[in-house]
Amino acid sequence: GAGVSQTPSNKVTEKGKYVxxxxxxxxxxxxxxxxxxxxGQGPEFLIYFQGTGAADDSGLPNDRFFxxxxxxSVSTLKIQRTERxxxxxYLCASSPSPGGPSDTQYFxxxxxxxxx
Amino acid sequence: xxxxxxxxxxxxxxxxxxxxxxxxxxxxASNYFPWYKQELGKRPQxxxxxxxxxxEKKDQRIAVTLNKTAKHFSLHITETQPEDxxxxxxxxxxxxxxxxxxxxxxxxxxxxxx
Numbered sequence: 001g002a003g004v005s006q007t008p009s010n011k012v013t014e015k016g017k018y019v020x021x022x023x024x025x026x027x028x029x030x031x032x033x034x035x036x037x038x039x040g041q042g043p044e045f046l047i048y049f050q051g052t053g054a055a056d057d058s059g060l061p062n063d064r065f066f067x068x069x070x071x072x073s074v075s076t077l078k079i080q081r082t083e084r085x086x087x088x089x090y091l092c093a094s095s096p097s098p099g100g101p102s103d104t105q106y107f108x109x110x111x112x113x114x115x116x
Numbered sequence: 117x118x119x120x121x122x123x124x125x126x127x128x129x130x131x132x133x134x135x136x137x138x139x140x141x142x143x144x145a146s147n148y149f150p151w152y153k154q155e156l157g158k159r160p161q162x163x164x165x166x167x168x169x170x171x172e173k174k175d176q177r178i179a180v181t182l183n184k185t186a187k188h189f190s191l192h193i194t195e196t197q198p199e200d201x202x203x204x205x206x207x208x209x210x211x212x213x214x215x216x217x218x219x220x221x222x223x224x225x226x227x228x229x230x
Binding site: 033036042103105 | 122130148150152158159160161162165201205207209216217218219220222223
């Protein structure tokens with residue numbers, strides 16, 4: 001079946017602009033995660049959704065970052081007043097219901113964000 | 117919070133040799149330890165994982181060992197092939213309860229020389 005998809009694959013914006021990044025999880029997966037990966041580093045956790053609610057947003061770096069998942073499927077990561085330091089690959093992952101037989105997180109291809 | 121350290125940062129082996137990558141974690145509550153392979157410009161892909169109630173798991177040429185007492189786990193790749201060349205990440209999390217997000221190590225760039 002279809003894996004996790006993310007759009008756009010690349011986004012170039014200017015400092016101070018607003019951007020939205022979209023994630024389509026695997027159908028039926030209730031858990032959705034956002035991570036950020038800088039060059040040469042491992043992914044860093046941003047936020048985790050269980051269903052429609054943010055179960056853990058402790059990784060969001062500041063209040064310029066916000067994410068929603070209004071219907072428990074597609075999620076949007078929103079970044080206000082972008083800064084050059086926000087440049088990174090933003091990865092989305094999904095996993096089946098918690099407590100189930102698998103805790104595997106399946107990653108999307110990422111959105112490469114470049115802030116000029 | 118959890119902290120995962122990974123060594124070495126780069127590893128070069130000859131085709132057919134074995135490769136070992138080691139990780140340590142800080143949070144004794146962590147109970148799930150996956151390993152991901154990431155090729156250049158691609159998404160991380162799970163290659164093997166282990167839960168804290170198991171000491172070792174093997175899948176063909178890949179094995180993972182876990183020492184809960186010492187809080188470290190290792191990835192072993194035998195009979196390496198050029199297509200094993202990639203960046204490998206270890207990670208830790210607490211599934212079922214607590215923080216489900218993965219904390220990743222900094223990665224190991226494995227190069228298999230033909």
